[in-house]
Amino acid sequence: xxxxxFGSLNIDHVYKVEHLVRPGETLPSTDYRRFQGGKGANQxxxxxxxxxxxxxxxxxxxxxxxxxDAIAAEGVDVSHVGLDNEPTGHAIIQVDPAGExxxxxxxxxxxxxxxxxxxxxxxxFGEGDWLLLQNEISSLPAILREASARQLTVAFNPAxxxxxxxxxxxxxxxxFVVNETEGAALAGIEKAPPASIVDKLRxxxxxxxxxxxxxxxxxxxxxxEKRIRTPAQxxxxxxxxxxxxxxxxxxxxxxxxxxPAAQALEAATRAAALCVSRPGAAASIPRRNELD
Numbered sequence: 001x002x003x004x005x006f007g008s009l010n011i012d013h014v015y016k017v018e019h020l021v022r023p024g025e026t027l028p029s030t031d032y033r034r035f036q037g038g039k040g041a042n043q044x045x046x047x048x049x050x051x052x053x054x055x056x057x058x059x060x061x062x063x064x065x066x067x068x069d070a071i072a073a074e075g076v077d078v079s080h081v082g083l084d085n086e087p088t089g090h091a092i093i094q095v096d097p098a099g100e101x102x103x104x105x106x107x108x109x110x111x112x113x114x115x116x117x118x119x120x121x122x123x124x125f126g127e128g129d130w131l132l133l134q135n136e137i138s139s140l141p142a143i144l145r146e147a148s149a150r151q152l153t154v155a156f157n158p159a160x161x162x163x164x165x166x167x168x169x170x171x172x173x174x175x176f177v178v179n180e181t182e183g184a185a186l187a188g189i190e191k192a193p194p195a196s197i198v199d200k201l202r203x204x205x206x207x208x209x210x211x212x213x214x215x216x217x218x219x220x221x222x223x224x225e226k227r228i229r230t231p232a233q234x235x236x237x238x239x240x241x242x243x244x245x246x247x248x249x250x251x252x253x254x255x256x257x258x259x260p261a262a263q264a265l266e267a268a269t270r271a272a273a274l275c276v277s278r279p280g281a282a283a284s285i286p287r288r289n290e291l292d
Contacts, residue, residue: 001054001128001130001256002053002054002055002056002125002129002130003047003054003055003129003131003132003253004055004080004121004125004130004131004152005041005043005047005054005132005138006056006058006131006132006133007038007039007043007044007132007133007134007136007137008038008039008040008041008058008089008110008136008137009036009038009041009058009059009060009064009067009068009071009081009088009089009109009110010036010037010038010067010088010089010090010091010105010110010136011035011036011063011064011067011088011090011091012034012035012091012093013032013034013090013092013093014032014033014035014093014241014279014280014281015031015032015092016029016030016096017029017030017092018096018097019096019097020101021094021102033280034101035280035282035283036066036069036281036282037068037242037281037282038058038089038110038136039136039245040056040058040132040136040137041056041067041071041282042245042246042249042281042282043076043134043157043245043248043249044071044076045074045249045285046245046246046248046253046271047076047132047249047250047253048074048075048076049098049249049286049287049288050250050253050254050271051257051288052095052249052252052253052256052257053074054075055077055080055125056077056078056080057081057121058080058081058107058110058113058115058137059081059082059083059084059086059110059112059137060081060082060083060088060109060137061083061084061086061087061088061109062083062085062088063087063088063208064088064089064215065083068081070192070282077229080121080124082117083236086108086109086111087106087108087109088108088109089105089106089107089108089110089111089136091103091104091105093241095239095279098201098237099237099238099276100240101239101240101241105113105136107136110136110138112138113137113138114138114139114142115139115142116254118139118142118146118178119146121235122143122146122147122150123150124153125150125207126150126151126152127150127151129152129153129154129156129221130154130252130256131143131147131152132154132156132157132252133154133157134157134159135157135158135159135160135161135162135165136160141167141168141169142167144156144170145169145172147172148169148171148172154172154173154174154177155172155173155174155175155176155248155252156170156173157176157244157248158176158178158182158236159179159182161181161182161185161186162180163211165185165186166186166188170205171207172203173205173208174207174209175208175209175252176205176209176210176211177211177213177251178210178211178212178213179213179214179244180194180212183197183198183201183212186201186204187200187201187204188200188204194212194214194217195220195227198210198212198220198222198227209221209222209223210222210223211251213244213247214232215232217231217232218232218269219232219247219265219268221265222263229267230265230266230269232269232272232273233269233270234273235273235274235276236277237276237277237280239276239278239284240276241280241281241284242275242280242281242282242284243275243276244272245285246268246271246272246275246284246286247268247269248273249268249271249281250264250272251264251268253267254267270291271291274286274290
């Protein structure tokens with residue numbers, strides 16, 4: 001059983017600042033670093049470090065070849081990562097002393113994925129395989145339809161959440177992973193308590209499991225009549241970038257490996273706690289032996 005991540009590859013430009021820049025403000029940075037990133041690539045790295053068999057599909061520009069090499073070094077199969085003439089996607093990330101961040105995304109080559117790409121890549125996979133998607137690449141409706149036709153099991157993390165997501169063919173999704181903002185938007189409601197968000201999503205997508213991430217409050221998982229609330233681990237946050245990607249990667253790796261959801265959630269929570277204690281995106285994702 002394989003996990004295909006069809007998603008973004010970004011170059012992350014990370015700046016440490018005294019506070020997140022306000023409109024009209026010019027603020028000096030106290031530090032700058034460059035990291036590999038993109039929600040898709042981060043989740044591929046998290047899956048690989050958790051021990052899963054992972055394939056990554058996506059597109060990069062000429063200056064992004066090192067991104068492909070970096071995730072390949074983690075054991076990710078990158079044979080479906082294509083080279084494009086567009087610039088590689090990138091992110092401008094501000095991080096304040098409390099570890100909170102603000103992110104500006106440029107899609108670049110991530111937005112050159114075509115329906116033909118979806119058809120070709122997904123033709124290499126089939127029933128029993130998992131497909132993990134985010135919302136940082138183009139042609140997601142075509143990818144979702146192709147995945148349903150080939151009976152792949154689909155996990156969808158609709159981040160960043162945009163109005164277009166509501167028009168995607170989501171009936172074939174088996175697992176939604178959302179934060180409170182994404183979950184409320186996907187459910188078509190205003191801000192609400194976590195349990196209400198999950199209940200609304202279960203009504204709208206009755207065949208799907210829901211994993212609602214709650215930051216420092218942990219997570220809430222719902223599948224059928226089952227509800228599992230998992231508290232977060234207390235940790236001094238240095239940088240929250242990629243914490244959600246780490247959580248998703250570890251949870252899905254253990255779930256696909258046949259572990260009970262409660263055990264998968266516990267491992268994902270420990271991995272995310274380690275992630276936020278370190279700077280960077282993919283660089284901060286822990287390896288399996290570190291969880292012990």
